[in-house]
Amino acid sequence: MKVMHGIPASAGVAIGRGFFLSRALPSSVHSTVLREKVEEEVSAFLRAVNRSKEQIRGIREGVKDHSSEHYQILSVHLALLEDSMLIDQTVRLIRENQFKADWAFNKVLQNLLETFHRIEDQYLRERGHDLRQIGHRVLENLAGRPVDSVAAIRDAVIVIAHDLSPADTAQILKSPVLAFATDVGSKTSHTAITARSLGIPAVVGLERVTDEFAEPDEIIVDGEEGIVILRPTPEAIREYTEKRKEYSLRIRDLSRFARLPAVTRDGRTLRLHANIEFAEEADAALRSGAEGVGLYRTEFLFLNRKDLPSEEEHFQTYRKVTEKFARHPVTIRTLDLGGDKFASQIELADEMNPAMGLRAIRFCLKEKEIFKAQVRAILRASSHGMVRMMFPMISGVGELRAALALVEEARAELRRKRIAFDKEMPVGIMVEIPSAAMVADLLAREVDFFSIGTNDLIQYALAIDRVNEHVSYLYEPLHPAILRLVRRTVEGAHDARIPVSMCGEMAGEPLYAYVLLGLGMDELSMNATSIPRVKRILRKSVAYEAKEFVSGLLLHGTAEEIGKILRKKLEDLFPEERF
Ligand code: PEP
Numbered sequence: 001m002k003v004m005h006g007i008p009a010s011a012g013v014a015i016g017r018g019f020f021l022s023r024a025l026p027s028s029v030h031s032t033v034l035r036e037k038v039e040e041e042v043s044a045f046l047r048a049v050n051r052s053k054e055q056i057r058g059i060r061e062g063v064k065d066h067s068s069e070h071y072q073i074l075s076v077h078l079a080l081l082e083d084s085m086l087i088d089q090t091v092r093l094i095r096e097n098q099f100k101a102d103w104a105f106n107k108v109l110q111n112l113l114e115t116f117h118r119i120e121d122q123y124l125r126e127r128g129h130d131l132r133q134i135g136h137r138v139l140e141n142l143a144g145r146p147v148d149s150v151a152a153i154r155d156a157v158i159v160i161a162h163d164l165s166p167a168d169t170a171q172i173l174k175s176p177v178l179a180f181a182t183d184v185g186s187k188t189s190h191t192a193i194t195a196r197s198l199g200i201p202a203v204v205g206l207e208r209v210t211d212e213f214a215e216p217d218e219i220i221v222d223g224e225e226g227i228v229i230l231r232p233t234p235e236a237i238r239e240y241t242e243k244r245k246e247y248s249l250r251i252r253d254l255s256r257f258a259r260l261p262a263v264t265r266d267g268r269t270l271r272l273h274a275n276i277e278f279a280e281e282a283d284a285a286l287r288s289g290a291e292g293v294g295l296y297r298t299e300f301l302f303l304n305r306k307d308l309p310s311e312e313e314h315f316q317t318y319r320k321v322t323e324k325f326a327r328h329p330v331t332i333r334t335l336d337l338g339g340d341k342f343a344s345q346i347e348l349a350d351e352m353n354p355a356m357g358l359r360a361i362r363f364c365l366k367e368k369e370i371f372k373a374q375v376r377a378i379l380r381a382s383s384h385g386m387v388r389m390m391f392p393m394i395s396g397v398g399e400l401r402a403a404l405a406l407v408e409e410a411r412a413e414l415r416r417k418r419i420a421f422d423k424e425m426p427v428g429i430m431v432e433i434p435s436a437a438m439v440a441d442l443l444a445r446e447v448d449f450f451s452i453g454t455n456d457l458i459q460y461a462l463a464i465d466r467v468n469e470h471v472s473y474l475y476e477p478l479h480p481a482i483l484r485l486v487r488r489t490v491e492g493a494h495d496a497r498i499p500v501s502m503c504g505e506m507a508g509e510p511l512y513a514y515v516l517l518g519l520g521m522d523e524l525s526m527n528a529t530s531i532p533r534v535k536r537i538l539r540k541s542v543a544y545e546a547k548e549f550v551s552g553l554l555l556h557g558t559a560e561e562i563g564k565i566l567r568k569k570l571e572d573l574f575p576e577e578r579f
């Protein structure tokens with residue numbers, strides 16, 4: 001038995017036979033062809049490229065949702081196969097050096113992969129995988145070998161791969177895959193995102209699982225703990241069979257809460273919303289009991305592509321989500337690029353402190369046309385449902401007014417073209433910079449709602465880089481300063497009679513639900529899978545007791561003290577819950 005630890009990418013337990021999906025680049029050796037055979041070699045190469053394109057187009061046709069991430073990535077793969085760097089350089093190497101096609105292509109590929117590898121941004125570095133995946137396909141086609149895909153899987157198996165391509169993951173819906181385990185990947189990799197939205201257990205970033213695995217090994221995948229066990233003992237199988245049963249009971253038990261309102265025992269109702277990154281997450285969010293979308297991170301529309309999304313594309317995507325949620329609100333956040341997220345088609349300067357640099361609303365106030373195209377699309381979508389627009393990273397009233405002035409321009413442009421939009425569409429801001437929390441009362445007079453972004457609020461208030469693992473021990477949602485900033489924001493909102501939501505990760509942590517209730521939040525927006533659990537806790541709580549308890553909490557000096565008192569309280573109140 002071999003126990004391996006990786007990154008827990010999607011919760012759940014699976015036990016079954018492993019299936020190795022080879023995605024390594026087939027090796028090539030330096031070899032040449034006779035001069036008179038050079039053109040034949042070029043033709044063979046171009047045929048393999050065309051065949052690969054046809055295969056990807058075929059897979060793409062099966063993806064109905066054209067705005068989905070899968071569809072877009074498959075389009076990126078097609079674009080890579082059109083790329084002159086890759087194709088023309090290979091043809092040139094074949095012609096000039098009489099290289100055999102696979103050797104020439106491998107050389108060009110390796111050069112490009114090295115460039116990708118050196119890119120510091122994790123998201124873009126991961127796109128090197130896209131290149132590797134199409135490289136694999138072209139080389140297999142060149143060798144006349146079948147490119148095995150998830151679609152060919154007929155039995156319920158656990159897929160073991162170095163990495164899975166979007167072409168593979170697009171097919172998972174139709175195949176009986178039980179779980180995945182991959183060498184590479186992070187929580188933001190496509191495989192992880194897809195596994196979570198499909199509810200398939202997955203562990204990524206195992207580094208050497210493909211080396212350790214030998215068919216037909218039996219495998220256990222524990223996506224909650226990030227553990228993969230190869231060749232488990234009968235005892236381990238018994239233990240995890242129990243765990244699997246316990247997990248599905250937990251989910252089944254929780255799913256009852258999805259349909260119930262989040263109302264406390266003394267009758268206070270909170271609205272629980274979902275955070276989404278892609279339009280196709282809407283159905284799963286509704287199933288989990290989301291009563292709306294509290295944060296739609298639209299920057300994902302900009303990633304993974306070569307051009308900017310058009311106003312029409314923004315509009316069609318937003319309209320689809322809006323229509324799915326019918327009478328529930330959909331909060332569309334305007335572009336939040338920069339910091340740890342940026343798109344290849346927008347040139348952003350290298351900055352010493354990108355988290356504090358030209359990002360989000362600051363970038364939009366500079367690139368007015370990019371911003372206004374998105375704002376017009378959001379306004380247009382507002383005539384199809386309950387849309388709310390939200391600006392990220394507002395630091396004060398001046399910045400807010402500048403953004404609102406551009407919204408007014410966008411409205412005037414639509415009026416001139418006689419295009420419909422909801423004149424009453426609520427406009428709000430994220431409170432995620434401490435200065436905004438400090439002037440919450442002033443900001444509240446000029447907007448329709450607030451949403452507290454604790455991911456950034458904690459980063460800026462405590463001076464802790466949210467992506468730096470060396471200081472992550474200081475990243476404390478229960479720090480008295482954070483609780484006070486949240487309280488101040490809630491008071492600012494309520495004095496001006498506007499609702500206040502929270503959409504940072506803190507909102508979806510069951511441990512904090514009671515505190516957030518006590519702080520007076522009106523809405524909480526979170527990863528859809530957390531909704532039933534948070535609902536269950538709120539339904540067992542008494543709002544006025546939580547309020548009293550939280551006033552006491554705010555008198556303590558450290559996050560540690562507060563954490564201890566909170567855990568003790570929750571254990572007394574809800575002995576059957578695990579925190
Ligand atoms: C936040 O900062 O809390 C937030 C929700 O936004 P993001 O994580 O996209 O920065």
Ligand code: MG
Pocket residue numbers: 392432453455456
């Ligand atoms: Mg943020």
